[in-house]
Amino acid sequence: MTQKYSAEIVPLNEEKIGTAAHGKATFEIVGDILKIHISMKDTPKNTQHWEHFHGFPDGKEAQIATKAQDVNGDGFVDLPETESVSGTTMVPFDAAPHDMNVPNDTYPVSDENGSFEYEKEVPLNKLQAKFKEVFGTDDLELDKRVIYVHGVPEDLELPDTIAGAVGHYDQHVTLPIAVGKIVKD
Secondary structure, three states, X not given: OOEEEEEEEEEOXXXXXXXXXXXXXXEEEEOOEEEEEEEXXXXXXXXXXOEEEEEOOOOOOOOOOXXXXXXXXXXXXXXXXXXXXXXXEEEEOOOOHXXXXXXXXXXXXXXXXXXXXXXXXXXXXXXXXXXXXXXXXXXXXXXXXXXXXXXOOOOOOOOOOOOOOEOOEOHHHHOEEEEEEOEEO
């Protein structure tokens, strides 16, 4: 039996980054394969965009972040500010989602128009095994998750109040630019 999920991806931080990133994600579970397709437009151009699904390991339903999550009042919703409503970063949409190795350089890069497409077929058994190792359950519960797209050009001036550095990747890499609630179709 095929299970289908989708997310309408809407802009976040658009007033501050100068572009309203938006798109659509679809997830289809067919047998032991998770097929992922993400199509984005109006992202910062020629920029690598980290993208993941976020959620709560305890099964609580994640919600998308809005301007209301800007708790420090700097005009940006940064990665740590999303956690209260969206939970933690869970599965990356990179070259190998089933490895769940979030900080890396294998995410999509937008073209000169700010568009990109991401398509991947992921071995579900490998992803579920790694998910269980990290979060204690093998149930991805996609309909309780949200998708985030991150990333602005390094030359965009960001205030010191923005948090969210991961390893040697700074806030330019982790700043959320778009978000969508994953729903079962």
